[in-house]
Amino acid sequence: MEPSLESIRDKVSAGVRLSEEDALALFRSRDIHAVGEMADFVNRRVNGDRVYFIVNRHINPTNLCVNRCKFCAFGKGREEPLAYTMTMDEILVRAEEAWYQNATELHIVGGLHPDLPFDFYLRMLRIIRERFPGMHIQAFTAVEIDHFSRITGLSLGEVIRQLKEAGLGSLPGGGAEIFDPEVRNRICPEKISGDRWLEVMEEVHGAGLRSNATMLYGHVETLASRVDHMRRLRELQDRTGGFQSFIPLAFHPKNTEIAKGYTTGLTDLLSLAVGRIYLDNFLHVKSFWIMVGPRIAQISLHFGVDDIDGTVVEEKITHAAGAQTGQEMTVAGLVSMIRQAGKIPVERDTLYNVVREWPEGETA
Ligand code: V47
Numbered sequence: 001m002e003p004s005l006e007s008i009r010d011k012v013s014a015g016v017r018l019s020e021e022d023a024l025a026l027f028r029s030r031d032i033h034a035v036g037e038m039a040d041f042v043n044r045r046v047n048g049d050r051v052y053f054i055v056n057r058h059i060n061p062t063n064l065c066v067n068r069c070k071f072c073a074f075g076k077g078r079e080e081p082l083a084y085t086m087t088m089d090e091i092l093v094r095a096e097e098a099w100y101q102n103a104t105e106l107h108i109v110g111g112l113h114p115d116l117p118f119d120f121y122l123r124m125l126r127i128i129r130e131r132f133p134g135m136h137i138q139a140f141t142a143v144e145i146d147h148f149s150r151i152t153g154l155s156l157g158e159v160i161r162q163l164k165e166a167g168l169g170s171l172p173g174g175g176a177e178i179f180d181p182e183v184r185n186r187i188c189p190e191k192i193s194g195d196r197w198l199e200v201m202e203e204v205h206g207a208g209l210r211s212n213a214t215m216l217y218g219h220v221e222t223l224a225s226r227v228d229h230m231r232r233l234r235e236l237q238d239r240t241g242g243f244q245s246f247i248p249l250a251f252h253p254k255n256t257e258i259a260k261g262y263t264t265g266l267t268d269l270l271s272l273a274v275g276r277i278y279l280d281n282f283l284h285v286k287s288f289w290i291m292v293g294p295r296i297a298q299i300s301l302h303f304g305v306d307d308i309d310g311t312v313v314e315e316k317i318t319h320a321a322g323a324q325t326g327q328e329m330t331v332a333g334l335v336s337m338i339r340q341a342g343k344i345p346v347e348r349d350t351l352y353n354v355v356r357e358w359p360e361g362e363t364a
Contacts, residue, residue, distance in 0.1 A: 001034045012038045012277060015045075020227045023278040027223040027270060039273035039304025046283055047306040051343040052352065053334045054310040056105040057098035060317065061086045061124070065111030067143075069188035071177070071219055073255035073321035075111045085113065091124060092131070094314070099132045103311070104349045108139035109174055112147045118159075121148070122166045129167030136350040137167055141175035142200035142211075146192045156203045164207060170350055171204050173212030173247055179232050180225035187219055187258065194229075198236050205242025210351065212286075213243045217271050218251035218263035226271070230278050237281045244352065245284035245307060246275045250291045254322025262322075268292045269303045276304025284352065290315050290325050294337060301341040307348075308334060 001009070008022045018026075026035050062085040065075030076083040095106055106128065121140070128137060140148075140163070148159045160168075178184060179194025192200075204211050213233050217226055230246075237243050248271035250263040272292075276285045286307040289297035297308050311334070315327045331347070335358050338345040345358040 002029055002031045005029055005031060005034050009034070009038055012041060015280075017280055018278050020231055023227045023230065023274055024223055026274045026277060027226065029270075030266075032266060032269060035270060035273045035277075036303040039276040040302055042277055042280070043285070043304045043306055049342070049344050050306065050346045051301055051338045051341070052284070052307040052346050052348040053331075053338065054105055054348055054350065055101065055103045055331060055355075056107055056310040057094060057101070057103045057313045058107045058109075058315055059086075059091060059094045060110050060314075061091055061108065062110045062113045062116065063316065063320075064113045066114050066147075067112055067188065067190040069177075069191055070257040071187045071216065071251060071321075072317075073252075074317040078114065085116070088120075088124065088127065092127065095128050095132055095135070098313070099135060101311070101313075103135060104355060105136045105138055105310075107172055107310075108137065109141055109144065109172060109317075112144065118148050118152045118154075118162075122162060125163065125166035125168055136169040138170045138172050138350050139163075139168055140171060141173075142171065142197045142204070143175035143192055145171070145200050145204070146196060156200060157207070160204055160207045160209070164209060168209070170209050170244075171201070171211035173214040173243075173245070176214045176229070176233075177216045178221045178225050179229045180221070183221045183225045187216075194232065198232060201242065202236060202240060205240035210242055210244050212245045212247055213237075213282075214247045214249050215271070215275070216249045216251055218267060219253075219258050219260055226274075227278075230275065234279055234281060237279070241281070243282055245286045246279050246282045247286040247288055247309070248272055248275055249288060252291070252318050252321035252323055256321055263292075265296050265299075268296050269300060272300045272305050273303040289329060290318050290323060290327070293325055294329070294333075298337050298341050301338065301343055308338065310334075 063076045253260045287297040287300045287305045313328045335345045347355040
């Protein structure tokens, strides 16, 4: 083991919280086995051998976006040929498909549309809740919540109250990117600040809703800015306890304004493992197989990850940026991937209630 990792391993074994310097040393390490072993140790203490997955469906109602983030290939201006906005019926057809596929969650996020009114989103939530009761609606990034507050003039608290009343169940973790203002100004100068993202999440948690947290890596960020990002997440989680899972997102460069290659397997595994070790107040660390690929997602189950998201079905954001993965994973595929890794597959709902366990021998 690299000598610099020994004192960190002692802290991890004793359950002592890591410092930012420790996290940096882990990111700099090339002793992937040692880092993986620590992450696995921490994960097992919390989740044992259980690995969660969810039967869900992503819906992206519009790619029109008033922001022009340089890392994003999904967002479009009104005049661009690939711009689209789904009708309510198009959204509902997707929700209905999900319902018939026994999905327990709809994951709905989109661009900041220049003129769709807040009422459209409230109506969407109400209709989905009415027609497909029991399906949890996880929708709108913190960036969209801020947008709703700006277009309506309502406070964050009031926006969240109305969304919750209409059927919003929780928030996904998108839009976090990297909080460090220097990096953020280079990759998404028009987007809300990191402080604002955290402020929205604090309000969301205060309103009794859970959310996730993401970190976009593999672009122009520094290792120190990744650690800073995770530090701010850990601090907020200490205050609210409202985050359910941490999801590092691997940057995809195609059709974006950031000239970079794809991330490597080593960077992907380190990001997941360091997240698991440093974020000692997050119960779940999730591999989004769409972004890291099913192979790394499977191996990551030995690097601190306890959750693979999900059946998905249709994915537009990463695929606009050159994702090589498919868009759908079957339950049988997820179960076998988890089992092959020597773990116990557990289908969960959005709030990590167990829907079904898949003990050895049972096939999907
Ligand atoms: O907010 C945009 C990222 C996010 C690119 O909460 C890109 O459970 C890579 O947040 N390359 C949307 N990433 C996806 C997201 C998510 C996904 C799965 C699960 C959950 C969850 C959340 O994707 C955006 C942005 O951070 N993104 N462009 C790109 N070129």
